[in-house]
Amino acid sequence: MIDVYLLSGFLGSGKTSLLMNLIAQLKEQGKKPAVLMNEFGSISIDSDTVGQSKDVPLKELLNGCICCTGSEKTEAQLQGLLEEHEEIDVILIETTGAAHPVEALDAVYSPLFADRLTIKGIITVADAKRWLERDKMSPQIRSLFMEQIRHAHILLANKTDLLTEGELATVSMELANYNDTAPIIQTANGHIAFSFIEETLGKMQKSERPTIVSGKNLPLSSKLITFDNAVEKDEFESWVRSLPDTVYRMKGYVPLKGSKNPFLFQYAYGMVNWIPEYVKMEARLVVIGEGISDIEYGGTPKH
Known part of the structure; x- marks a missing residue:
């Protein structure tokens, strides 16, 4: 088993x-x-x-x-x-x-x-x-x-x-x-x-399985942003801080000026985290939240 x-x-x-x-x-x-x-x-x-x-x-x-x-x-x-x-x-x-x-x-x-x-x-x-x-x-x-x-x-x-x-x-x-x-x-x-x-x-003893309550039809959506060019870290973080509270999560690889490979970027609940990558990953960012269809990065993203 x-x-x-x-x-x-x-x-x-x-x-x-x-x-x-x-x-x-x-x-x-x-x-x-x-x-x-x-x-x-x-x-x-x-x-x-x-x-x-x-x-x-x-x-x-x-x-x-x-x-x-x-x-x-x-x-x-x-x-x-x-x-x-x-x-x-x-x-x-x-x-x-x-x-x-x-x-x-x-x-x-x-x-x-x-x-x-x-x-x-x-x-x-x-x-x-x-x-x-x-x-x-x-x-x-x-x-x-x-x-x-x-x-x-x-x-x-x-x-x-x-x-x-x-x-x-x-x-x-x-x-x-x-x-x-x-x-x-x-x-x-x-x-x-x-x-x-x-x-x-x-x-833990097996208990009676709880009634299933549907978690579907939530107003969450995801949006993909990709980058043609590297971005300034400070400018990118300023953009992140300007986003509405309905953005719950961002994750992806963001190309930074002066760096050979895109950084792994994580965002959750106002906290940002940058992790260097030692292989070249495709520059792309996933945004997850409510009402995010109009969100764009001010650089040169493709949607």
């Missing part, structure tokens, strides 16, 4: 950081992990990051949801992993930040794999800073954010390094009141011991 862990959480919460940490730990333990990733939109930015681990089998679901409405595609990708890589003993599934975790879990429960997969549970990554200001989110998006947290079997209060001690205490107490069955682990950069996850979920 192959153990399956589902990683859930809102856009920019830190799921891919958690995923990369777990992959490294599993490999250190001599286990052979595989990954199924669901990207919001048609561009595989996060998958490109995971794909750098050449010895980790990877399948993608692009431009669609790993939920009950996309269960056939999910089954096909899982089938591909199982048939092409018989040595797998752990599968990590990272859902898009717009996925309802119960719908995603339901898509994995397939009679095709009943004798091969053991669904261990849902690990949800919650952006602790976003939790404190969740009332600023639109009602529909806030509902999804809360649902992802409510259905967690293990809950990571992530990005705690950005909070004061008082804020951290408030987040921990409120999360515990909202989901009183999941252990709440305070993390930074998605660091948690896989052994803890394995032991905790192993002790």
